Amino acid sequence: MERLTSSPRLMIVSDLDDTMVDHHKDPENLALLRFNSLWEDAYRHDSLLVFSTGRTQSMYKKLRKEKPLLTPDVIVTSVGTEIAYGNSMVLDNNWIEIMNHKWDRGIVEEETSKFPELTLQSGTEQRPHKLSFFIDKSKVQEVTKELTQRLEKRGLDIKIIFSGGKAFDVIPKGGGKGQALAYLLKKLKTEGKLPINTLACGDSGNDTELFTIPNVYGAMVSNAQEELLEWHAANAKDNANIIHASERCAGAILQAIGHFKLGPNLSPRDVSDFLKYKADNVNPSHEVVKFFLFYERWRRGEVEICDTSYITSLKASCHPAAVFVHPSGAEKSLRDTIDELGKYNGDKKGKKFRVWTDQVLATDTTPGTWIVKLDKWEQTGDERKCCTTTVKFTLKEEEGFVWEHVQQTWSEATQVKDDNNWII
Ligand code: GLC
Ligand code: MG
Numbered sequence: 001m002e003r004l005t006s007s008p009r010l011m012i013v014s015d016l017d018d019t020m021v022d023h024h025k026d027p028e029n030l031a032l033l034r035f036n037s038l039w040e041d042a043y044r045h046d047s048l049l050v051f052s053t054g055r056t057q058s059m060y061k062k063l064r065k066e067k068p069l070l071t072p073d074v075i076v077t078s079v080g081t082e083i084a085y086g087n088s089m090v091l092d093n094n095w096i097e098i099m100n101h102k103w104d105r106g107i108v109e110e111e112t113s114k115f116p117e118l119t120l121q122s123g124t125e126q127r128p129h130k131l132s133f134f135i136d137k138s139k140v141q142e143v144t145k146e147l148t149q150r151l152e153k154r155g156l157d158i159k160i161i162f163s164g165g166k167a168f169d170v171i172p173k174g175g176g177k178g179q180a181l182a183y184l185l186k187k188l189k190t191e192g193k194l195p196i197n198t199l200a201c202g203d204s205g206n207d208t209e210l211f212t213i214p215n216v217y218g219a220m221v222s223n224a225q226e227e228l229l230e231w232h233a234a235n236a237k238d239n240a241n242i243i244h245a246s247e248r249c250a251g252a253i254l255q256a257i258g259h260f261k262l263g264p265n266l267s268p269r270d271v272s273d274f275l276k277y278k279a280d281n282v283n284p285s286h287e288v289v290k291f292f293l294f295y296e297r298w299r300r301g302e303v304e305i306c307d308t309s310y311i312t313s314l315k316a317s318c319h320p321a322a323v324f325v326h327p328s329g330a331e332k333s334l335r336d337t338i339d340e341l342g343k344y345n346g347d348k349k350g351k352k353f354r355v356w357t358d359q360v361l362a363t364d365t366t367p368g369t370w371i372v373k374l375d376k377w378e379q380t381g382d383e384r385k386c387c388t389t390t391v392k393f394t395l396k397e398e399e400g401f402v403w404e405h406v407q408q409t410w411s412e413a414t415q416v417k418d419d420n421n422w423i424i
């Protein structure tokens with residue numbers, strides 16, 4: 001969040017399972033990839049991405065290995081009982097203090113064990129401020145009432161959340177995704193960085209609270225769970241700031257950005273002709289996002305080999321002396337590298353090949369010179385590689401952005417067996 005010097009244009013606070021990530025109907029993660037390109041293209045530089053999940057940090061890390069998730073600025077885990085910032089996920093200790101208020105894990109454990117209706121979820125789901133169970137839907141009301149009373153008598157102030165038709169979480173009263181969002185908004189406000197717009201997105205019971213925070217737009221995905229829809233029908237059906245989208249998962253986020261007019265919502269992935277497509281932000285990030293999308297299409301065989309117009313224009317926008325430094329350390333002329341792309345047309349056809357960019361950030365170091373830094377991911381089947389890419393551009397009045405230098409290094413997360421297949 002430090003990277004922003006003023007109010008973010010948009011803050012998206014999204015649940016992960018069955019909201020950002022479609023576990024059922026989108027095996028190629030296309031909706032997520034569409035969201036990703038839009039975010040990196042149009043929002044990353046001046047907006048905030050917050051993931052808010054019921055998962056623990058370690059289960060979140062597991063999901064990141066399985067799905068092409070972007071790196072969020074803030075990650076709220078364990079049903080809003082833990083908040084962490086940045087790449088290295090530094091925990092917010094003030095929030096932990098708040099979670100300790102009128103909370104005693106031992107007592108919750110003792111009292112919940114007296115309910116045969118509650119089946120403990122696996123150990124990986126249990127946290128200092130979250131005890132998670134499964135329950136039969138028909139027992140929820142009765143157990144919630146009885147358990148709340150018992151814990152109150154023992155001096156605790158707790159909250160019970162029912163999600164996904166079966167999950168039963170016990171957390172501190174001051175916790176939960178909604179309170180975590182309210183806390184973040186307050187913190188941002190004191191730093192002078194209150195977002196201009198905030199959009200919350202979710203699908204299940206533990207997301208309900210997100211839709212109760214003032215001045216926050218809400219999108220319930222089309223595939224929302226019954227408990228969330230019931231809550232909405234009973235409590236918020238006339239609230240025009242909340243929509244029940246007609247699109248599933250990440251598609252609903254794009255839809256909501258458009259519906260509430262929060263900014264551009266055309267994903268570059270949905271653009272077929274990059275030459276005609278000019279984003280409204282004058283930012284070289286756009287060139288990089290576009291290039292890697294083209295690169296994916298080219299290798300997937302989705303661009304006709306005869307249609308070299310984009311390649312031609314790309315080459316023309318490279319400085320003749322521009323160099324590409326391959327992650328292996330080898331150096332080549334950037335124009336030659338682009339020429340070489342020719343022979344890779346369609347080489348990944350039918351191979352579940354995807355490319356996405358993450359944390360695309362541009363800085364104009366000296367007037368007219370931009371450095372764009374990003375993580376570039378490439379996936380073929382189940383194998384993934386990531387490299388940190390740095391591109392230097394100059395802005396010329398006549399030609400627009402000119403590629404001056406591209407350098408790539410393998411990121412720590414990448415185990416490179418062979419790099420013959422890595423072109424750019
Ligand atoms: C996630 C968590 C689980 C929790 C559920 C509902 O699935 O892994 O422990 O009960 O969200 O909040
Ligand atoms: Mg969910």
